Amino acid sequence: MTDATEATDVTDVTDVTDVPDVTDVPDRLTPRAREIVAAARDLLEESGPAVLTMRTLADRLGIKAPSLYKHFPDKHAVEVELIAQMLEESAEALEAAETAEAAEAAESRTPGSLETLAEAYRVYALAHPHLYCLATERPLPRAALPPGLEDRAARPLLRACGGDLDLARATWAFAHGMVILEIHGRFPEDADLDAAWKRGLRTLHP
Amino acid sequence: MTDATEATDVTDVTDVTDVPDVTDVPDRLTPRAREIVAAARDLLEESGPAVLTMRTLADRLGIKAPSLYKHFPDKHAVEVELIAQMLEESAEALEAAETAEAAEAAESRTPGSLETLAEAYRVYALAHPHLYCLATERPLPRAALPPGLEDRAARPLLRACGGDLDLARATWAFAHGMVILEIHGRFPEDADLDAAWKRGLRTLHP
DNA sequence: GCAATTCAGCTAACGCCGTTAGCCACGACG
DNA sequence: CGTCGTGGCTAACGGCGTTAGCTGAATTGC
Known part of the structure; x- marks a missing residue:
């Protein structure tokens, strides 16, 4: 009843x-x-x-x-599942951008291989700001995550950087910084974030 | 007693x-x-x-x-003071790095004008990780902050970027991303973060 | 076909949190 | 000498994550 x-x-x-x-x-x-x-x-x-x-x-x-x-030992275990969802979905978004990018490149109207990837990252994060923060603003619960998920989420960017780990990490830091600062409203209201993104991407990947 | x-x-x-x-x-x-x-x-x-x-x-x-x-209306008001401290101290750290940089440049052994600034940012943040997160991982309580403080904290970097707002924002995002990801242990344990910093700074400011 | 066990709900309660209401001692000041 | 603001206090509230222990229904074992 x-x-x-x-x-x-x-x-x-x-x-x-x-x-x-x-x-x-x-x-x-x-x-x-x-x-x-x-x-x-x-x-x-x-x-x-x-x-x-x-x-x-x-x-x-x-x-x-x-x-x-x-069903769950504690609240944290529920949050871990949300973090796993975010990682998986952002991996999917990046992989989709990757293949879209490859298609465009085949037509030789290449917009810079990082650009589409970065755009996908930004779009996903801003579409799910609370989820993005939850998954991002604390240590990764690596032990509780599906094995390989973290690597999978990182791989598209690493590929786009030609396997250059340092460049990939610098680019990730830039993208995460842009997204998280935007989510928290840290930029001035009138800041042209599109321009800042373009500037950062162009210099990181000329 | x-x-x-x-x-x-x-x-x-x-x-x-x-x-x-x-x-x-x-x-x-x-x-x-x-x-x-x-x-x-x-x-x-x-x-x-x-x-x-x-x-x-x-x-x-x-x-x-x-x-x-x-003494305080609520806990948040105490936190606002901590945020103000962090902004002020990091502004001081950056200003100090700025003048040190200028001195070194006068001796013409310039290590790239952003490098010392970035190093100062990184050192300060990693020396006070909890404070840095508190001040950074939520919307800025601009109304409750001493007027001009936010601008002051941003100015050294903006100067180093020759007034280029987009470049300054991209660089800030990169530096914040590097620091916050490191604080939360998001990079692999064996990641060479010095190299990633150098890579990012070199490409952002050649 | 019935007993036993597991599952998935429940209530009551604990100790923590931020916060409020209201009381009181003391020092400064007219 | 009274008055009053200052800065302590205790008691308590509602909300939080979480635990203990109960219960009925479903599933399973013999």
């Missing part, structure tokens, strides 16, 4: 009642845990980190806060 | 006991408020933001938490 049962109708995805988790990829999370992470992400992106509370998260799912601990 | 009195010996700048606040500059803070900020800073730099609590702060001063509200 609790309204929790109403909330579960959101599931309606897995009506498989026999196979528990015998998919090809060993599932990182149970279906319910994935629902929780999805709700956490909605909450974070809509309202920011201050609102992402175990109680509000439970509320949105129609359950009580302590029940969340049946 | 409280150790709060011991904390004041850090000040040792103003032993004037008669004039309350009739200095040339209209004092931003009462002496007691300055003691509180000093204790807050010690706490933050020693133990990080999680330990900077109204209760632990009061503890260190030998008083109870609610008494702090006789």
Whole structure:
């Protein structure tokens, strides 16, 4: 009779009642845990980190806060999943930009191989500012992340830098700095950030 | 008998006991408020933001938490003072580097005018990582800051960039990115950050 | 087919957080 | 000598993450 049962109708995805988790990829999370992470992400992106509370998260799912601990050991574990999502999605965005770039280059109207990549990075980060900050403004929980994910997220930029690690790191620092300073409103209101991006990219990758 | 009195010996700048606040500059803070900020800073730099609590702060001063509200309207107001300190000190560090640079340039053994500035920025930030993060990872409370401070902190870099705003912003983003990523341990352990700094600075300012 | 176990919810509560209300001692000043 | 502002105090509130322990339903084992 609790309204929790109403909330579960959101599931309606897995009506498989026999196979528990015998998919090809060993599932990182149970279906319910994935629902929780999805709700956490909605909450974070809509309202920011201050609102992402175990109680509000439970509320949105129609359950009580302590029940969340049946699925995650603590709040940090939920956040780790959000960080993993961000890394994976930004990796996808960069990989997509990479192939788009290659296509354009084939037509020989090359706009500089870093430019599309940087634009993709910026667009993704600014589209998900709270998520980007959550994933970025603390030490990476490397041990709890899917193996290889960090490398995968870094690889497109490294490739674009021709394997030059120093250049790739300098470029990453520039891009992250631009994005995070913009997100936090540290630039003057009238600053021409497009111009600053262009300037930085052009000098870093002439 | 409280150790709060011991904390004041850090000040040792103003032993004037008669004039309350009739200095040339209209004092931003009462002496007691300055003691509180000093204790807050010690706490933050020693133990990080999680330990900077109204209760632990009061503890260190030998008083109870609610008494702090006789001196500051809320915790945020204390943090604003810490942010102001960081901006002022980093401005000083950059200005010092600027004049040192000028002296070296006069002897014509110029190491690139940005290099000393960047080094000073990096050294200051890494010497005060918690303070740097506090001052940097949220919107600037511009309205509550001493007027002109933000500009002053930005000016040395802008001068070194010959007034080129775009270049200055790109360089700032690069430097901030390098520092903040290093502080949060986002680079691989074996990354040669000196090399990445050199690479970035050389390409940004050839 | 029934017992046993696991799962996923619940309530109550703990200790921390920032913050408020209201009390009081003391020193300065008219 | 009274008055009043200053700067302490205690008690308490609501919100936070989290734990302990209960319960009913579903699944599993014999």
